[in-house]
Amino acid sequence: xxxxxxxxxxxxxxxxxxxxxxxxxxxxxxxxxxxxxxxxxxxxxxxxxxxxxxxxxxxxxxxxxxxxxxxxxxxxxxxxxxxxxxxxxxxxxxxxxxxxxxxxxxxxxxxxxxxxxxxxxxxxxxxxxxxxxxxxxxxxxxxxxxxxxxxxxxxxxxxxxxxxxxxxxxxxxxxxxxxxx
Numbered sequence: 001x002x003x004x005x006x007x008x009x010x011x012x013x014x015x016x017x018x019x020x021x022x023x024x025x026x027x028x029x030x031x032x033x034x035x036x037x038x039x040x041x042x043x044x045x046x047x048x049x050x051x052x053x054x055x056x057x058x059x060x061x062x063x064x065x066x067x068x069x070x071x072x073x074x075x076x077x078x079x080x081x082x083x084x085x086x087x088x089x090x091x092x093x094x095x096x097x098x099x100x101x102x103x104x105x106x107x108x109x110x111x112x113x114x115x116x117x118x119x120x121x122x123x124x125x126x127x128x129x130x131x132x133x134x135x136x137x138x139x140x141x142x143x144x145x146x147x148x149x150x151x152x153x154x155x156x157x158x159x160x161x162x163x164x165x166x167x168x169x170x171x172x173x174x175x176x177x178x179x180x181x
Contacts, residue, residue, distance in 0.1 A: 003054040006090060010061060016145075017069040021057060023148045024141055029053035031151070032137035035179045044129050052098040053134050057143070059083025059099055068143050075118050077103065101126045102135040104164055105171040136175045 007025075011018035032053045036044040059082035062072040074082060083099030106125030113121055126132040139157045141148070154176065161168040 001051055001092065001095075003051045006055060006087075006092075007058065010058060010086070015069075017061065020068055020143055020145060020148065021060065022054075024057060024143050025054040027141045027149060027151075028056065028134065028137045031140055032133050035133050035137055038179060039129075039133075042129055044133060048094065049130050049133060052095045052130065053137065055083070055087065055092075055095055056098050056102050056134055056138060057083065059086055060143075068145065078118060079103070080124060081120055097127075098131050098134055100124050101131050102138050105135060105139070105161065105168050105175070132175060133179065136172070136179055139172060 003025075007018065007022060011021055029050050032049050033046060036046050036049055057079060059079040060068070060070050060072075060076070062082040063070050063074045063076045063079050064072055065076045070076070080100045080103040084096040087093070087096035087099055101124050103124065106123075107117070107119065108125060109121050109123045111117065112119045112124075126135045139161075140151045142150070142152070157172060158169050161172055
């Protein structure tokens with residue numbers, strides 16, 4: 001598996017969107033690998049973490065998010081499941097699940113139905129250790145072009161998650177206690 005080749009298949013190298021996605025993926029991958037080292041006793045698959053962290057946002061081009069250069073026709077919230085569909089077609093079902101499950105700290109079927117979210121009605125929450133590590137690491141980095149390499153503070157992440165719900169903040173806090181003791 002060559003994650004760079006896959007990114008280049010869907011994002012022309014040299015374009016601003018390719019650069020944004022690549023830099024964001026690298027930042028998340030670095031953070032995720034540091035986390036994996038801290039929990040080495042749990043035996044996380046570091047190669048998989050690296051690959052999946054680079055690819056976790058591959059579905060953004062399907063969405064409409066002009067502030068980051070995406071002009072698709074779907075809401076940004078959909079990038080996870082759309083990335084899953086893309087990577088499944090490419091033959092990478094395990095990587096595909098990371099795409100779908102990394103959004104926020106996960107989205108449940110119940111939330112999708114209750115809030116009328118434009119998502120397939122199924123649980124989209126991180127299940128495996130590797131999925132949780134990547135979702136956790138992703139919270140530290142924005143795709144805002146001016147902030148690509150700036151790591152967010154814990155308080156900033158919690159404030160953002162608070163807008164979705166206290167339960168999401170608590171999931172992040174649980175991950176933080178596990179991954180950054």
